[in-house]
Amino acid sequence: MHVLCALVLCVVLGGPAPAQVLYGSLTGNVTDASGGAVPGARVEALNAGTGIAKEAVTDDRGAYLFTDLQTGAYKLTVSAPSFRTVVQERVAVNANTVVRVDTHLEISQVAESVTVTSEAARLQTDRAEVSAQLETSQVTDLPITAGRNFQQLYKLIPGASTPADAHSDAGNPQRALVTNFNGVSRSNNNTRLDGATVSYPWLPHIVAYVPPAEAVETVNIVTNSFDAEQGMAGGAAVSVAIKSGTNDYHGSLHEFHTNSALKARNFFFLGNQTPKNIFNQFGGTFGGPIKKNKLFFFGDWERTVRRQNASAFRTVPTDALRQGDFTGTGALIYDPDTGSPDGSGRQLFADQRIPASHIDAAAAKMIALIPAPTLSGFANNYFATGTYEFNRDNFDFKVNYNPATRASMFARYSISPSDIFDPPSLGPAGGDALAGGQPGRAPGRIQSAAVGGTYTVSPRVLVDCNIGFTRQRLGAQNVDIDKNYGLDFLNIPGTNGPDRLQGGYPRFIIFGYSSIGNPNVSNPFLFRDNQYVTVGNVGWVKGSHSLRFGGEYTYYTINHFQPQAANGPRGGFNFTGGLTALRGGASPTQFNGWADFLLGLPQA
Template sequence: MNARFLFKSAFLKLAFPLVILALAALAAPERGSAQVLYGSIVGNVKDSTGATVPDAVVSIVQVETKRARQATTNEAGGYTFATIPSGTYILKVSKEGFSPFTENQVPVTINSVTRVDVTLKIGSVSQAVEVTAETALLQTDRSEVRAELTGMELRELPVPVRNYQSMFRMIPGFSVPTNEHSVPSNPSRALRYNVNGTSASSNNVRIDGASSYNIWLPHITAYVPPMEAIETVNVVTNSFDAEQGLAGGSAVNVQIKSGTNDFHGSAFEYHTDNALRARGFFLPTNQVKPKLVYNQFGGSIGGPIKKNKVFFFGDYEGTVDRRLADGRVSVPTLGMRNGDLTASPSRIFDPFTGNPDGSGKTEFTNKVIPSTSIDPIAQKILSFIPLPNLPVSGFVNDYYATGSYLFDRRAGDTKINWNATSKLNIYGRFSMMHFDLHSPLAFGDMGPILGSGGNPGTGWGNTYSYTIAGNYLLTPHMIVDAHFGWTRMDTNSEQPDLDRNIGRDVLGIPGTNGTRRFEGGWPRFQFPNNSFATFGATEGYMPYYRSDPQYQYVANLGWIKGAHNIRLGMDLYRQHLNHTQPEHYTETQPASGGFRFDRGPTTIPGQTDSDYNAFASFLVGAPANRGRILQVPDIYHTRTWSYSFYARDQWQLNRKLTLTYGTRYEYFPYPTRDTRGVERYDFATNKMLVCGIGSVPEDCGVSVSTTMFAPRFGFAYRATDTFVVRGGYGITNDPFNIARSLRANVPVLLPFIQTGPNSRVPVGHLQDGIPQIVVPDFSSGVASIAGNLGLNTTSTDFVRGYIQSWNVTLQKEFWKNLVGSVGYVATRQVKALGLLEQNYGFPGGGKTSQVLWSAFQRDADTQLVAPIGNSHYDSLQATLERRFSNGLQLNASYTWGKGIGIYNVRESTDSPAIKIPAFYTLNRAVFGFDRTHSFNLAGIYELPFGRLKKGGHNGLSNALTSGWQLNWLFSSYTGLPFGVSASGSGLNAPKNSQRADQVKPNVQKLGGIGDTPFYDPTAFAPVTAARFGTAGFNALRGPGLVNLDFGLFRDFRMTERLHMQFRAEVLNFSNTPHFANPRSDVSGSKFMIVDNVVNSGREPSGDERAFRFGLRLGF
């Protein structure tokens, strides 16, 4: 073990106790910085003539806990209370010769500034002025673009999946949040979203200061707290303050509730089932609605342990999900299994005849494959595949399968707050979630997954998160805060039959399976574009067993100096990946082995092909590729550090203008493994350098930037008491953890893939099996690598990109509680990270044209983690907000925007579709998540009848009319972009994607749904020549989306403090289908047909109308 590892080990051992000692005298927040966990109150004090009042005494008392602070106004009459806990405050101002002033109900939320300007009147102490009024909604002192979701909104609005992230659709600049990934990889069912045209990997979510970053899937979060646990969600989307780092799209801060001097609590249950759901639009008429029983239940309680000193809060939520999972998949008909392919629109050729370029093959007479040419292993596999059970024309979606789906999740949080002294405040929070899953497959123990579990078989695991945080008031003008945060995801998922080596022992295919349990089960037999259901193992990344912790050490100093609010801080952040998972980024087959059957081997050059050609390749045992992935160690690891420091000044230049300016410095060292460095591919020698072994340095000679400064600037100009002009500009360094892309390399994982010499020639016979994988010797630090083993690597000069964001926003208070804003919001992502294929082939050249073939006979994926290009986003964003008063709250938002970037790249683990530099500009396209217009409207309305309402009645009338409430969430979006794809057989350029030809100057929109096309399919044609098609990426737009979620609630007051609420919610009130884009494969049998609904993040309620009933008890 070298000196650097010894130093890191010693640092980790010392860092934890040092931070704990710091907390005892200071205490803590998170990755974006401490003020993020707290709020501020600022203001100016003047007299009735408008003159400033210096040296006035200003005091605040938190209503919930009686915690108090005091300050004096400066020479300009200004005052600031920084780093104060969220809550409601009483503010008092006194000065000799003036009447004392008191304002009650001053709200403070995390990561926000509340302004209270005070005018003192000449008078005596006995002539006190007391005000009980709501503070304006205006954002008067900060320049960022921000939004806030309150606990009331989350509790009272009909949120489709009872997940706070579903409400992000209400915030301008957010894409529609979508459900992503399997339950084991995403047990919290976190949603994925892009913000202001930036990568989905650049969003940063913190829970009470602890990062909720999902290290393995950085575009979603690790933990989603129960709705009952959340006090508020603060969201910043542009022009970040210097203390907010590692966030280029959005910085989201979730605050868990705290206890107060009064006991508060709740108990709840929510239920929906298939009887309360409408029929799905595409559910066959002869099929009943599949079973669904979904329940969420739990409660919360909080209160004092010792009045004014120690407080507690706890919550629990259980989720029970039972379904009859179902799905329609495509299986071959009986005639097809016997070789009868006469229904094929394309010709069928014998792949084991002809010339090396795929020409000259013998055609099967009348498109019938004789029994002597059918592969016996293919016949054996087909014996496990059921026959069609649906009357359809052809074979598409001709089999309907069902199975039992079970998902249980239990989540909870605990939090303790301690006002240790008048200067020291500490809190700690611990959260935990456990889940269990069983997800059925279409063909029993193999085949496609049914339902929404995402992974076949069983899953289980835990997620943990805790924060220890606090702040210490050194002087009335100086405060320090620090924190330690820790989050860990443990996730496990297994497919059926791991204890049987089916490929080797049942099917008799050489080279499949292995000696370890995770290499058991079915091999995979797959087809292009999901034309047929996958036979055998569904996924190439199963099974997996992951344990991914992350650690944060943060400290900050705040100093009020006259009109300046200065903050300094540092943030040390460490991420671990510890995985047993035979998976690689590049094209791979599973650990049990696999084969892919394409159209090309049973066609000839210049001929069109179809899905029948792919099945013919399977039937005769002619795979286009074969392989398996070998994980060498039982567990592999990565380790990543990041170091951040910042300085920021918020300067109240005068009563009307506040300037904020500062910078961050960030350093991202090259990642390592647990006992050595990672690996790097040497393009000059075709060797893998194993960092930290032999003479190879631990960083493999890779340089990373040491000058990553990120300046920020903003202003807020208070033109009048009701009108604010704001603007800001900032740079954020791309926070992506590149260890995610480098975790699975040779010699840790050996992704062996063999392909034919070109797309029209098979790699061999199915009966030949898979050649044995040779484990390279890397004891010298240099490992040989076979040409068919894929890899990811970096250059010796690694470049990390950055995101620029800016805005100019106008905000106006029209009348009491009604505020509108409109602004220009923009981002520029410069040198966005992604995976850039270096071993691409050229049109018509096949394997031998690949860049690394002539020198090393290398045809496997060779991807560089590097900048893939720039993107830009421009938008008009507007909001209109009416705070809850007189029984009504309204929130409206509108975005008119456009983002252009690299096609097929939504996050930092994606790769452009076309890799050849000469054609790279063809990738330039509108973002796939781009929606030109987005409008959302949310409302809460208490009906003006009954007790405590104006004109309320007594007796029976009061009992019938009191407590009714209407709630709604309305959304309207224009459609998503898509393009028309084509088979790459004619292109014959490995690693590149093909586009269709557009053969008509204008593409007519027909608007068909179901059996009729959405666009004119004759406007496009397949490309048989060795060139790229003319149809642009994302040149078309699919169906738009309109949705209304509606709730009718009734409150029953049982005592003065105890109340019960009955909730009836209707999700997708009008039962309007939200259609997905049409099928876009120009050669597909359903080209331009819309036959599915879009992913709009509504799992498990589904797309169709669903009623959800609930009962909530609160006190």
């Protein structure tokens, strides 16, 4: 269990208050034609999507400031008596950024207005941090590979390494990517989703939840000169915002599909073979008003389905070896019941055959489950094949409410159930997973929730707060877990246990042969990891000084079940071949390993 409590104080003098992680700020100076300040000018910032307007009045320096603005496009209107009104269209405000729009007013004797359509300056001059912004158009329009993970676009950020896959699908069903920034450890990044920490406490270099690309509003990445509010980050502080509803109904549908028919044939495959490889990702988004200018919603759903042929060569015993017949192998199989205890003086089995009466009962039961060879020879003589299955859904639902011009709030809930199946390579006899992950089925469920709000106490005092929660429920279990096969089927004392998670076959490692049973010592596993975060901030503007005070409390819990011993609770046995070899003679071969197994004589 890990607990972190942080109290931060941020003081900025002679400039605008810092932008908030969840919100943006808009600032500027209003001057006349001579460059003199225009105090008392009225400035309105209207969110073009929601119709929510905020007002400010310029001070003696002609400066104005809006903080805690929801991300989106704004229309900025500046007016003052005896001056032409200036309207600035399409001012983009993103989370954790300060946008500066300086305005020059011209004297006019009649009521006139000037509309400016040029974009606001993109150069960040009001904050010292080094940051980059990924906007909706980039996330949805730039080409990214199958899976459409917005983290793939980190490669556009200066100082970022190429994002890479990490860990098995069972342990990382979101397929979160690993990146380091500016050479700092990949574990030193901190990612938040609408303010909720979505780091992975057990594997801190990846995140617990990755929203669909079509649901992402903006991604802000700070890589240097971090603000005090962006704690727990040495590499990058990443803030992801889910889209919000607006006064208009908007929706979208998408599908990305590829299969083996669309792929080129592997040069080394015979004929026109193209193994099964189906990837299908589809979903949609929809959002709009519940009550215009007040209450909005946004929701999305995405399903990812993958079906892929998994295959590998494995080594299994021939029909003759299953019966204890080693003739034709060239191996020397010695009877461990003869000779001295140290292994010297042993006698060969007659005709290189182990009598049926000597074959261990548990070994005989396992042999009956091992598939027959599909190829000739004694090694790599079985071509194992199966279908790997991956299923995942992502749901996000967000509500924004603006009860008054002084207050705003939001709530978001995300959930992602997943189900993965990696078939054992030897079928009923078990073996390792064909696709290289956790053998058997791996169910999972990720949940993330966030609630936040802002309140303007006075034109000079603003308060914002948010709380977040993320829970990971991950697990993996082999297909044999529901029965104590070691104890009840093979009748081997000391295997399995009273708990369901201790069920299944023991681990059989046979020198020279593919492992049978469940050779994965970390299977099964069960993770229940929770993350809680609470943040509160107060912004205070006094004359030309801007101060921001804040506190954050973060609480992690790691609740795991996962075997870490060599053989786990099911038990395990190693057959090295030494017990059917002659001390001082030739080194044991794979056939000695198999003979040890037939006789039920493990060495570990």
